[in-house]
Every structure is written in C-alpha cells, then in structure tokens.
Amino acid sequence: MEKVHVDKDLCISCGSCVAICPNHFEFDDDNLAKATNDSVDDEVRDAAEACPTEAIVIEEEDE
Numbered sequence: 001m002e003k004v005h006v007d008k009d010l011c012i013s014c015g016s017c018v019a020i021c022p023n024h025f026e027f028d029d030d031n032l033a034k035a036t037n038d039s040v041d042d043e044v045r046d047a048a049e050a051c052p053t054e055a056i057v058i059e060e061e062d063e
C-alpha cells in the first residue's frame with residue numbers, strides 16, 4: 001500500500017498542495033505543509049506532481 005508524507009526540509013510553503021488537495025494537506029504551525037491523511041489517491045498524485053520542490057513523497061509500504 002502506498003503512503004504519502006511531506007519532507008518539511010524541502011517544503012517552501014507555496015500552498016499548491018493545500019489548494020489542490022485540501023483533504024490531505026494543510027499548513028502546520030510553522031507554515032509548512034503536512035499530510036493530514038497518509039492515504040494516496042489521484043488528488044494526492046496531482047499535488048505531488050505540482051509541488052515545485054518535490055517535497056511530497058509517495059512511498060510503497062510493505063505489508
């Protein structure tokens with residue numbers, strides 16, 4: 001199963017992911033994006049593709 005997370009070291013707070021996929025991403029107290037839900041759907045893939053710094057990481061999880 002795939003899971004998504006945000007690499008906060010790469011996030012530049014551009015807001016794309018929050019705009020594209022508000023069900024999965026929001027800003028934390030430091031104004032960096034975080035995944036509120038680690039499941040992956042097409043919107044999450046769109047957000048990952050749109051992220052200018054490739055901070056949105058989709059990984060395959062073994063189970």
Ligand code: SF4
Pocket residue numbers: 006010011012013014015016017018032033047050051052053054055056
């Ligand atoms: S699209 Fe990428 S850089 Fe922009 S807020 Fe989201 S994770 Fe951060």
